[in-house]
Amino acid sequence: MSGPTDAVPGTGQRHGHRHPGGPGGPAAVVAGEEVPTARVEALLSAVPARDRETRPEALARAERQRRRWATQVVVTDELARRACAERGLAPPAEVSPARVPTVSGTDVADLGSIVAVALAHSPAARLLLAALEAEQKVPERAVRDYYDRNRDRFLTREALRLGVDPYGALRASDVLPYRKVREEIVRELRRAVARQAFFDWLDRARADVEYTAGHEHPGDPSHPDHEHRH
Incomplete structure (x- = not known):
C-alpha cells in the first residue's frame, strides 16, 4: 500500500515572493x-546528482530541480523536528549532511523520492513515523480480510516446492494458517497506515511554508521547470 507521495498541496503551499x-x-x-x-547546500554536496545531462541548458535545469528537491528534504526534516518537539519526543541527533542517505528502489517507489530520502536523512522524520506507527490500531476484521484476499502470499514451503499455482484453486494445506501469519499482517498494515498518516501530516505541515525563488517544490506549476517525478 502506498500513499499520495511528493504531492503539491494545491493552493495551500505558499511560495512567497522572497528574493x-x-x-x-x-x-x-x-x-x-x-x-x-x-x-x-550541505545536502546537495552529500548526495550525488543522478542526472547525466551534457547539454548546458539541460544540466542547468537538472541542477535547479535538484536544489528544489533538496530543499524539500531539508524542510521535511525541519518540520519533523518541530512535530517531535510538539509531541514531547526526545530530540533526535543532529543530521550529518556528509552521510549520503541510502535509499532502496522499493522505498522510492512506495514513498516517492522526497519522502524516502527525507526519512533516510532525518532522524526526526524517522522518529515521527515510528510514533505514528505506534498509534495505529488495526481492526481484526481488516487483518482477516487481508489474509483472505492474499492467500497467494502465504503459501507453505511444500506448496512452493511443488510449484502450486498461487492464483489457482488453493487447498487449505497449501496455505499457512491464519494464526501463524496474523502478526506479520498486523505489522504490514500498521506500517502502511502510518505511512499514509505521515503523508497527510507532511501535506498539512508544509502548506504554510514559504520558499525563496529557486527553492520551490519541484512539482510546483508556478515555476517553468516544474516536474512531478518519483
Whole structure:
C-alpha cells in the first residue's frame, strides 16, 4: 500500500515572493523562522546528482530541480523536528549532511523520492513515523480480510516446492494458517497506515511554508521547470 507521495498541496503551499537567499540566507521560512540555504547546500554536496545531462541548458535545469528537491528534504526534516518537539519526543541527533542517505528502489517507489530520502536523512522524520506507527490500531476484521484476499502470499514451503499455482484453486494445506501469519499482517498494515498518516501530516505541515525563488517544490506549476517525478 502506498500513499499520495511528493504531492503539491494545491493552493495551500505558499511560495512567497522572497528574493533568493545568499550563502547565509534562507531557502525557506517555516513558522516565521528561516531555514538557511547552507543546509540545502550541505545536502546537495552529500548526495550525488543522478542526472547525466551534457547539454548546458539541460544540466542547468537538472541542477535547479535538484536544489528544489533538496530543499524539500531539508524542510521535511525541519518540520519533523518541530512535530517531535510538539509531541514531547526526545530530540533526535543532529543530521550529518556528509552521510549520503541510502535509499532502496522499493522505498522510492512506495514513498516517492522526497519522502524516502527525507526519512533516510532525518532522524526526526524517522522518529515521527515510528510514533505514528505506534498509534495505529488495526481492526481484526481488516487483518482477516487481508489474509483472505492474499492467500497467494502465504503459501507453505511444500506448496512452493511443488510449484502450486498461487492464483489457482488453493487447498487449505497449501496455505499457512491464519494464526501463524496474523502478526506479520498486523505489522504490514500498521506500517502502511502510518505511512499514509505521515503523508497527510507532511501535506498539512508544509502548506504554510514559504520558499525563496529557486527553492520551490519541484512539482510546483508556478515555476517553468516544474516536474512531478518519483
